[in-house]
Amino acid sequence: MSWLDDLVRELHARGVPEHEHRRIVYELGDHIACEPGCEDRLGDPRALATTFADELSAAEAGSSAFATFVALAAAAVVLLVSLVTLARLAHYPGYSDWISILLFFPALLGMAVAFQVALVAGALSALRALRRRRAVQLPAQEIA
Amino acid sequence: MKTDTLNGQLDSLILATVAEEPAHGYAILQRLKERSSGAFDLAEGTIYPALHRLERDGLLSSSWSTDSGRRRRVYRVTRAGTSALEVRRREWKQFTLAVAAVMG
Numbered sequence: 091m092s093w094l095d096d097l098v099r100e101l102h103a104r105g106v107p108e109h110e111h112r113r114i115v116y117e118l119g120d121h122i123a124c125e126p127g128c129e130d131r132l133g134d135p136r137a138l139a140t141t142f143a144d145e146l147s148a149a150e151a152g153s154s155a156f157a158t159f160v161a162l163a164a165a166a167v168v169l170l171v172s173l174v175t176l177a178r179l180a181h182y183p184g185y186s187d188w189i190s191i192l193l194f195f196p197a198l199l200g201m202a203v204a205f206q207v208a209l210v211a212g213a214l215s216a217l218r219a220l221r222r223r224r225a226v227q228l229p230a231q232e233i234a
Numbered sequence: 235m236k237t238d239t240l241n242g243q244l245d246s247l248i249l250a251t252v253a254e255e256p257a258h259g260y261a262i263l264q265r266l267k268e269r270s271s272g273a274f275d276l277a278e279g280t281i282y283p284a285l286h287r288l289e290r291d292g293l294l295s296s297s298w299s300t301d302s303g304r305r306r307r308v309y310r311v312t313r314a315g316t317s318a319l320e321v322r323r324r325e326w327k328q329f330t331l332a333v334a335a336v337m338g
Contacts, residue, residue: 110286113307117259117282120306124260133277141283149290 093129094119100139106146114142158211165204165211172200244276244284246322249293249315256310258299259285285309293318 097118101111122128132138175197251257251265263281266274288294293315296307311319 114282114286116305117307118279120258120304121260121263121278121282123304128278131277132279135279138277138279138283141280142286145283145287149287 093132093135094122096135097139100136101142104139104143106139106143110142110146158215161211162208165208168200168204169208172197172204176201243326244280245288245293246319246326247274248281248284248288249311249319249322252294252309253311253316253319256308258306258308262309288315 094115098111098115101114106114118132121132175193247266248262251262251269254265257265259282262285263278266281285294285296289296289309292312294309295312296309298305299308300306
């Protein structure tokens with residue numbers, strides 16, 4: 091089995107996404123083609139795959155935190171709009187008006203969904219923070 | 235010089251090397267070796283995670299090119315990368331001056 095085959099196996103084992111995986115293999119394959127026999131100097135395939143996986147996980151953890159923040163902010167906006175809409179509908183022009191009915195149900199749905207998104211996102215973040223409160227560094231498989 | 239000694243400096247060295255001229259991974263490594271007269275004895279594979287990280291950070295950009303029927307990823311420094319390199323060069327000069335002042 092070649093060095094590149096070992097790297098492919100190790101990248102698979104660490105769950106490196108397919109598009110990243112292909113790019114890494116192309117680049118390292120080109121490196122080996124430039125200087126046949128340089129595999130020893132490339133280092134241990136397992137260590138290299140771990141480095142790639144850790145760095146990708148760290149980057150994804152940052153994106154996930156940002157996505158959670160955006161989801162919570164969006165949920166808050168939907169909630170606010172829904173509350174204002176419902177409050178206005180309760181007074182005028184009344185539930186019998188067809189525009190009121192048309193607005194009432196999306197607003198109600200928005201409230202229900204926004205509450206759940208906020209609850210799930212917040213609960214998951216809190217749970218992770220609680221479980222890992224003493225960890226200095228998160229393992230790659232945890233944050234991938 | 236082992237990889238441990240290079241920790242924290244590899245990104246700057248790569249930026250400085252790519253700033254000269256866009257290049258693919260193997261060429262970057264060769265330039266690094268030539269300019270350091272072979273002083274940097276790092277596992278050659280370690281350059282690729284560093285290149286990917288610099289690209290994610292927006293300091294490098296890359297694109298595929300085909301040479302002799304082989305696909306290769308060519309890296310170039312972005313505007314943010316050029317600014318970052320200037321800052322790192324300044325910091326490095328201050329650091330070496332301070333170390334030299336203490337070490338004698």
